[in-house]
Amino acid sequence: MTSDYARYLAAKTTVDDRALNRHVLAELRRLMPAGAPRVLEVGAGLGTMVARLIDWGVVGAGEYILLDADRQLLDCSRLWLRDWAAARGLRSDLLPDGLQVGDLRVRLVHAELIRYLEAAHGALADVLIASAVLDLVDVPAILPGLLRLLVPGGVYWFTINYDGETIFEPPHPLDDQVMLAYHCDMDERIRYGRPAGDSRTGRRLFHHLRDAGAPALAAGSSDWVVNAGPDGNYPADEAYFLRSILDTIQNALRNRQHGVDPADLADWLAALGRRLDAGELVYIAHQLDFVGRSPG
Ligand SMILES: C[S@@+](CC[C@H](N)C(=O)[O-])C[C@H]1O[C@@H](n2cnc3c(N)ncnc32)[C@H](O)[C@@H]1O
Numbered sequence: 001m002t003s004d005y006a007r008y009l010a011a012k013t014t015v016d017d018r019a020l021n022r023h024v025l026a027e028l029r030r031l032m033p034a035g036a037p038r039v040l041e042v043g044a045g046l047g048t049m050v051a052r053l054i055d056w057g058v059v060g061a062g063e064y065i066l067l068d069a070d071r072q073l074l075d076c077s078r079l080w081l082r083d084w085a086a087a088r089g090l091r092s093d094l095l096p097d098g099l100q101v102g103d104l105r106v107r108l109v110h111a112e113l114i115r116y117l118e119a120a121h122g123a124l125a126d127v128l129i130a131s132a133v134l135d136l137v138d139v140p141a142i143l144p145g146l147l148r149l150l151v152p153g154g155v156y157w158f159t160i161n162y163d164g165e166t167i168f169e170p171p172h173p174l175d176d177q178v179m180l181a182y183h184c185d186m187d188e189r190i191r192y193g194r195p196a197g198d199s200r201t202g203r204r205l206f207h208h209l210r211d212a213g214a215p216a217l218a219a220g221s222s223d224w225v226v227n228a229g230p231d232g233n234y235p236a237d238e239a240y241f242l243r244s245i246l247d248t249i250q251n252a253l254r255n256r257q258h259g260v261d262p263a264d265l266a267d268w269l270a271a272l273g274r275r276l277d278a279g280e281l282v283y284i285a286h287q288l289d290f291v292g293r294s295p296g
Contacts, residue, residue: 006076008244009046011237016131017052020159021220021289028291029058031155031217033126036062036103040125040149042113043133044068047077050106051084061103065125069112069192078108112192113137117145124151128294132160135186135201138194143212152296156214158289160222162186163202165286170275174260174268178249181259185252202288213295224285232279242276242283 044066053059085092093100098107183199228234253259275281
């Protein structure tokens with residue numbers, strides 16, 4: 001994983017801040033165990049969620065585990081969180097396996113999710129978080145194991161689950177063709193030797209959660225909406241975020257045989273790149289958030 005990916009995740013922070021569903025978040029706050037809970041976040045990336053949850057007063061004490069398959073990203077995370085805490089005047093201390101931020105012990109765990117589920121993993125979590133992750137894994141296969149990481153009746157919060165709709169404005173004649181191929185790539189993706197994605201993860205989570213005995217207590221949309229301000233500039237580092245989204249689509253379609261003609265894809269990318277440079281590109285991705293309790 002490159003530092004470009006870490007920058008993408010950092011740039012995504014302000015987009016997620018706006019997108020996270022406030023009704024679902026309010027339910028999370030209501031369900032959040034008092035005291036010093038043990039929180040496990042899978043596919044935690046750079047750790048922007050723990051920073052956000054401290055900022056928003058949702059967590060402040062206890063233990064927060066960031067689990068990710070990407071060791072380099074976890075290494076970045078430790079330093080990114082230290083700098084984030086310093087910028088807020090929060091005391092933090094680096095530890096061999098993470099860092100202490102005020103009363104919160106943040107622990108970094110390098111593991112691939114399925115291997116982690118198959119192995120013994122010690123104490124159960126009170127709260128389980130997965131954000132922008134479940135659309136990268138085989139949800140029906142892993143959801144029961146994932147929920148078993150929680151104490152009975154423990155709280156899950158699954159956010160930013162992609163749900164089959166990407167919109168770019170102004171429209172381009174090739175949009176539908178590109179998106180069809182992009183969704184096919186998500187649906188057929190293999191990672192770590194297993195199916196890894198579903199372009200309609202969001203809507204399917206309603207019944208996957210029910211089937212796993214953990215129906216959602218609240219659900220709602222968490223669409224990404226990115227547009228430039230009246231001065232033509234995108235907020236924060238969101239122009240970089242948009243550029244990364246276009247790169248992701250390009251990489252996904254580059255090697256597809258039944259995808260888009262390479263010359264058409266190049267035209268589409270060039271047209272959207274020009275709109276982005278001009279501050280005219282609007283990007284919307286439909287996603288869904290869920291909160292609930294594990295069985296028992
Ligand atoms: C789109 S990023 C989201 C990161 C973070 N949750 C956020 O929203 O900023 C997905 C993350 O999940 C991790 N990931 C994907 N598949 C994984 C797996 N099978 N096991 C562990 N981590 C995984 C990736 O390394 C990456 O950091």
